[in-house]
Amino acid sequence: MLRGAALRVTRPRVAVLGAVHAHPHADTETILHAVRRELPKVSHQAVYDSLHVMTAAGLVRRIQPSGFVARYESRVGDNHHHIVCRSCGAIADVDCAVGEAPCLAASDDRGFSIDEAEVVYWGLCPGCSTQRSS
Amino acid sequence: MLRGAALRVTRPRVAVLGAVHAHPHADTETILHAVRRELPKVSHQAVYDSLHVMTAAGLVRRIQPSGFVARYESRVGDNHHHIVCRSCGAIADVDCAVGEAPCLAASDDRGFSIDEAEVVYWGLCPGCSTQRSS
C-alpha cells in the first residue's frame, strides 16, 4: 500500500499509517503515543516526516482548524468536509454538501487557479452543547 | 465605532483597527509594523490583545489557513469566503458561492449545532501560477 505511492516501507511509516487509520482526526502527539505503543523508540521527527511524506503522497490528509494543532485523517479522495467543535475541538466528518455543486465552484476566481474547495462547519458538539446550555 | 461594541477607545486599539482596514488579510506582524509607524511604542501584546477583543466583538475577522499564520480582515458580517494561494499565501475575497445555499447547510450535522460555515478555496494566485508553468 505504501509501495503503491513509491514510498519506502519502513517500520515507523507503517506504524504511523496504522495509527492514523486507527485514530481518525488525531493530532500529532496522539499519533506519536500510539506509534510508540508499538515501537517505543521512534523519534517525533520520524512521525512528523512520515506524516508530511504521506500527506504529499495523498495517503493521508492534514486538517488544521484555526486555533487548533494539526490533525490527520486517512479518509482521502472523497472530498468530504468537517464539523469542528469550537469548545473541545472534536471533529466529525460530513459528506459533501447539497448537490456537490459548491465544491470547486467559486462565483469569481479572481484569476486564481483553484484546485480544491475546503468547507469547515463550526459549532458545538453534542457534549459541549448540552453542557453550555445547562 | 469602537464604542458601539462597548469597547474602550484606546490609542492602540484605534491604530490596530485602522491598520486592519488599511491592510486586508494582513498577518499580525504586518499589523504590528503598520501600527508602530503611527505609535512607535505599542507592544506586540497590545496588538494581540486588541485583535482578540475586536475579533470577539465581531469588528474584525480572524483567518488562519492551514500552514499559515493568522490573518485579520475588517470585512465582516457578509459571510464571504477566501481563495488562498498554496505557494505564496496570498488571499482574495470571494462572495458566497452559488445560491448561498451551501453556507450553513450540512447534509448531516452529526448532532452538532452549527453556527458558521467557512469555505476556503485552495489554488495558485495569478503570479505563482504563471511562474510555475514557465
Next chain:
DNA sequence: AATAGATTCTTGACTCATTCCAGAAAGTGG
C-alpha cells in the same frame, strides 16, 4: 475639570508545535 476605579498596556519571560541539523541506521536495486 478632578478623582476614583477598573480595564488595558508595557515589559519580559515562557510555552509548545514544528522545523533544522548532523551523524547513525535501515531500506532498495543490482
Next chain:
DNA sequence: CCACTTTCTGGAATGAGTCAAGAATCTATT
C-alpha cells in the same frame, strides 16, 4: 550480499502566540 540513498535518531533551535505583574490610561461620577 553490497553499495547507495533515503530515512531515522537525538538534540537544539525557531517563532507564533500566551502568561503575569506592575504601570499607565480610559470612563463615569462628583
